[in-house]
Amino acid sequence: MTFRLLVGLVTMMSVLGAWGESQWYKGATHLHSLWSDGNAAPEHIIQWYLDEGWDFVCPSDHNVLMEGERYVKIAEGGKLTEERVAALQKQFGEDWVTVREGTGGAKEMRLKTLAELRERFEEPGKFTLIQAEEMTTIGGNPHINALNLREPVAGLKNEGDKSALIQHYLDTLQAQSEKYQVPMIAHVNHINFADRITTEEMLGVKGLYFFEVYNGHPSVHSWGEADKGIPSHERHWDVILSMKLRRDPGYLLYGVATDDSHEYFKFGVGKSNAGRGWIMVRSEKLEANALVAAMQRGDFYGSTGVTLRDVRADGKSLGIAIAGEEGVKYTTQYIGTRKGFDTSTKPQLDAEGKPLPRSSLLYSEDIGAVLHETTDLESRYIFTGDELYVRARVVSDVLQDNPHETGDHEMAWVQPVLPK
Ligand SMILES: [Zn+2]
Ligand SMILES: [Zn+2]
Structure with a gap:
């Protein structure tokens, strides 16, 4: 299909496509309090999110639940x-x-327990708290957030294979979800933090469905570090989707945006602050199990400032409607990989030709190609049928007020979908 014809179809479908009014709930799934290494009491933090317009919060301290006397x-x-x-x-x-x-x-x-905080802050239909924990490897990556869990999960020592460490946490949470018959989510945090996780280590994990496409902590390198052979979170995402979908046609990996906040008294670049990254979940109810189930359906998007009115996917197309602000330009990119893509890889080498330590492999540019780009507030990409998956991202021309790296634009990430 030629580009011109494609653009024609996109425009036509924008006119024909029916946008709906959806109930989106704004949530924070990764934040720390005095229960671990955050610098504020949990009630101070929850009150902040409530006042700033969040609908649900999942306080996620390291290797601990907010229960018992502390x-x-x-x-x-x-x-x-x-x-x-x-x-x-x-x-x-x-x-x-x-x-x-x-x-x-x-x-x-x-310190107040989650039960006491629920009593104080929860209000049906207005605000809710979800029990969470950052399952934290002692002395390095991986860190994985468990949402809606029922029992604390212990962190392992940073030894051996990282795929095996991730697998342990995912399997432990899956067993808990089955035991309690409650939906739970494990999202792999800040892939590029500390001793980092390579794309290939992520590819070695089974049952990996969520990861952080954006983390607001100032030292996590969401955009990668090219000189060290570290891909951006989005590049990890496209490679994992593409390589996994070759063998497992139903596979999907969803991206969350989070704060990973620790500091609540001074705000600014270089601080680990609240309010940088969040998710918007389309759920029929503001209640833990319903929100988690909606996330498992992929009915949510990540944001650092861009708000969407609607996201529509029907197996034949993916469309989004942006809640545009006056005078702001939004660039929407539909991103995907086509079937039969170039699967070759190369190691990333230093000046002496040795592989860069803890670097990921280089993959072809076929992966995560921009299939269509538009500045329309409402747009729709019609699948040609040869895409393995399609996702979308929106970049606003507005800079974030308090970015995790200077120069960050307000963005949104729409979950990948599969052509049918
Ligand atoms: Zn962490
Ligand atoms: Zn954290």
Whole structure:
């Protein structure tokens, strides 16, 4: 099909295609509090998300659930100071805050459990909390977020094969989901963080359905590090989809956008702040199981500022309608890989011809090709039938207020779909 004809079809379908009104819920699935290495009490953080317009929050501390009795020391220069305790008392009431004298005379504050936070913040149809944990390998990657889990999962030591480590966490959560008959999600976090995960290690995992296409932490390299042979998250995504779909025609990998926030008192570039990346989930109810089930259907998108009115996929086409803001230009790219693509690979080498440490292989440009690009607010890509998958991304010409890297634009990532 020629490009001209394709554009004609896209335009025609934009006129014919019926856009619907959908209920989208805004959520944060990756954030830290004083239960692990975040610097604020969970109620301070949840109140922030609630005030800023989030509908659901999944506090995900490292290798711990927010249950049982846990006290944190109050100390000047520490994460919990007298001043911050006083601020909590002012915001939530004197009775809300529990302070005791700990061993050695130091004062300590008790952390609120998820049950107490639910009691305080949840309101049917307005706001909900989902139990979560960042299953964290001790001393490096992988870190995997478990959403809607019921029992804590212990972190493993950073030893041996990374595919096996990921597999362990995914299998553990899958067994829990079957035991409790509750839908749960495991999303692989920040592939490019610390000792990182290679594309090939990701390809060695079974049952991998979610990963972070965007993580707002300033040291995770969402866009990759070309000089070190580290692909962007999106490049990992396209390679994994393409290589997996050759053998498993129904396979899909969905991308989430997250904050991975740790710092809640000072905001700015270089800080690990809340509000940079989120997901919008199309669900009939604002309730944990329904939201997780919607995500498992792929009925959500990731965002760092671009809002969509609608996403439509029917096996023959993928269409999106952007909730455009006045004076803002949006570029939508439909991205995919065609059947019979070039599957050759090359190692990424340093100046002396040695493979770069912990680098991923180089794959052909056939993978993740831009199939169509438009600046229309409403657009639709009609499948030619030879695509393995098609996904979309929208880039706004507006820069993010508080980016994880200077120069980040507001974006949205629409999940991949399969032609039928
Ligand atoms: Zn992490
Ligand atoms: Zn984290």
